Amino acid sequence: MxxxxxxxxxxxxxxxxxxxxxxxxxxxxxxxxxxxxxxxxxxxxxxxxxxxxxxxxxxxxxxxxxxxxxxxxxxxxxxxxxxxxxxxxxxxxxxxxxxxxxxxxxxxxxxxxxxxxxxxxxxxxxxxxxxxxxxxxxxxxxxxxxxxxxxxxxxxxxxxxxxxxxxxxxxxxxxxxxxxxxxxxxxxxxxxxxxxxxxxxxxxxxxxxxxxxxxxxxxxxxxxxxxxxxxxxxxxxxxxxxLKVPHLDSWNAAKNEIASLYRDKLAGLIVEPPEGVTSAWHLFVVRVADRDGVRERLGAQGVQASVHYPIPCHQQPAYGVAAHAPVAEAAAGELLSLPMFPSMTSEQVEYVSAKLVEALPS
The missing domain is CATH 3.40.640.10 (Type I PLP-dependent aspartate aminotransferase-like (Major domain))
Structure with a gap:
C-alpha cells in the first residue's frame, strides 16, 4: 500500500x-x-x-x-x-x-x-x-x-x-x-x-x-x-x-477521528495534546528510537513519513547560540511525523501503524 x-x-x-x-x-x-x-x-x-x-x-x-x-x-x-x-x-x-x-x-x-x-x-x-x-x-x-x-x-x-x-x-x-x-x-x-x-x-x-x-x-x-x-x-x-473555511471544522474532526485510530495502535509513542485541548492535528508526531532508520524502513513499505524539526532553532547555523534546552534537543532526534489528512482511511491508518511497529528497533 x-x-x-x-x-x-x-x-x-x-x-x-x-x-x-x-x-x-x-x-x-x-x-x-x-x-x-x-x-x-x-x-x-x-x-x-x-x-x-x-x-x-x-x-x-x-x-x-x-x-x-x-x-x-x-x-x-x-x-x-x-x-x-x-x-x-x-x-x-x-x-x-x-x-x-x-x-x-x-x-x-x-x-x-x-x-x-x-x-x-x-x-x-x-x-x-x-x-x-x-x-x-x-x-x-x-x-x-x-x-x-x-x-x-x-x-x-x-x-x-x-x-x-x-x-x-x-x-x-x-x-x-x-x-x-x-x-x-x-x-x-x-x-x-x-x-x-x-x-x-x-x-x-x-x-x-x-x-x-x-x-x-x-x-x-x-x-x-x-x-x-x-x-x-x-x-x-x-x-x-x-471557500475552504466552511470545511475546516469537518476536516479537523476527521483528523481527530484518525488520531483516535492511531492512538489505539500506537499508545505511548504519540506526542499528545494537553488535557482540555481539541487539537487541529496539523501534524501527527511520534517519538521513536533510530528515527532516521525507522523513516527509511517505512518508506520502503510505501509509507511517506516526514521529520519536524530535526535541528532545534538555537543549534541552527543561522543562530548557533547557547541555550539550556535539553528536552528539545533530545526530542529532536526522535520525532517522526506520520501521514495525517482528512480523507485518510482506517485501512491506511492500520497499515501505517502496523508498518511503524515493524520498523521499530528491537
Missing part, C-alpha cells in the same frame, strides 16, 4: 468548481489586490477565531514580524521562543529587530511552561511567542498569568493550529494578537502563500494594516506615516480561503 504524507487534492476537490468561477471573475474585474474577497475573508476569519479583527498579510512570517513591530517590540527587546519550532518563528523576531531567546519545553507535550519561560526571562524580555506546535494549543491560562505577573505580551504563533480548541475557545483568541500562516499544507491552506493576524485591539489591527501596506495612514493612498512593507493577502488567495 502507498500512503502519502498528505493528500491536498482530496481537500481541494469540493471547491474546485468554485475556484474556477473565482478565477474567471478576477480575470474580468482585474481586482487582484484588496477588494471584496479580502474584506470578506478577514471578516469571516475573525468571526471564526472569535476575535474582533483580522488583517490579511502575505504569509505567516510577515504576520509575526508586523505584529511585533506594531506592538513596539524591536531593538533591545527579547522575545521568548520555544527551541523546538520551525525557524520562521525565531526569524520573524529577528526581522522585527528583537532578539529571540530560546526556551526549553516540557517532556510530555513538548510545549513551553511558566517554569521553562522563567529560566530564560531577563529584564529585557518584552514578549512570549506562544507556538501551538503540531496543532496542539498551549493551555493559555498559566501562560497568561505568568505573563501578567511579569508585564509581558503574549503573541500566539497559531500557524499550525487553525481551528484547534481549548475549553471552547479557538486558537487565536488568547493573546494580544495571533498570527496564522496559510501555506498550502496547513489545515487551512491557500493555493500559494498567505497569512493573517487576528486581534481584539482595533488600534493594533489598524497599525498592522498600515505597516503591511507601505505605512499608508488612514487610508490615504499618498500619505505614509511610517516605513512599512508590502505584505498583502491577494484577492485570489483570500477567495480560496473563504
Amino acid at each position: 502507498k500512503v502519502p504524507f498528505m493528500d491536498l487534492a482530496a481537500m481541494h476537490a469540493p471547491i474546485a468548481e468554485d475556484v474556477v468561477q473565482l478565477v474567471g471573475e478576477l480575470a474580468v474585474t482585474s481586482a487582484f489586490i484588496g477588494g471584496r474577497h479580502v474584506a470578506a475573508f478577514e471578516e469571516g476569519w475573525a468571526a471564526y477565531c472569535g476575535t474582533a479583527h483580522a488583517v490579511g498579510v502575505a504569509n505567516g512570517t510577515d504576520a509575526i514580524v508586523l505584529t511585533l513591530r506594531a506592538l513596539g517590540v524591536g531593538a533591545g527587546d527579547e522575545v521568548l521562543v520555544p527551541a523546538n519550532t520551525f525557524i520562521a518563528s525565531a526569524a520573524a523576531v529577528s526581522a522585527a529587530g528583537a532578539t529571540p531567546v530560546f526556551v526549553d519545553v516540557d517532556p510530555v507535550h513538548l510545549q513551553v511552561t511558566p517554569d521553562t519561560l522563567e529560566a530564560a526571562r531577563t529584564e529585557r524580555t518584552r514578549a512570549i511567542l506562544l507556538v501551538h506546535l503540531y496543532g496542539h494549543i498551549v493551555p493559555p491560562a498559566a501562560i497568561a498569568a505568568y505573563a501578567q505577573r511579569h508585564g509581558l505580551l503574549v503573541v500566539e504563533d497559531a500557524a499550525q493550529a487553525h481551528g484547534a480548541i481549548w475549553e471552547g475557545r479557538k486558537a487565536g483568541s488568547f493573546g494580544v494578537a495571533a498570527c496564522f500562516s496559510f501555506y498550502p499544507g496547513k489545515n487551512l491552506g491557500a493555493w500559494g502563500d498567505g497569512g493573517a493576524v487576528v486581534t481584539d485591539d482595533p488600534a493594533l489591527a489598524e497599525r498592522i494594516r498600515s505597516l503591511a501596506n507601505h505605512g499608508r495612514a488612514g487610508g490615504d493612498h499618498y500619505k505614509h506615516a511610517e516605513i512599512g512593507v508590502n505584505s498583502r493577502l491577494d484577492a485570489l488567495q483570500a477567495g480560496i480561503l473563504s
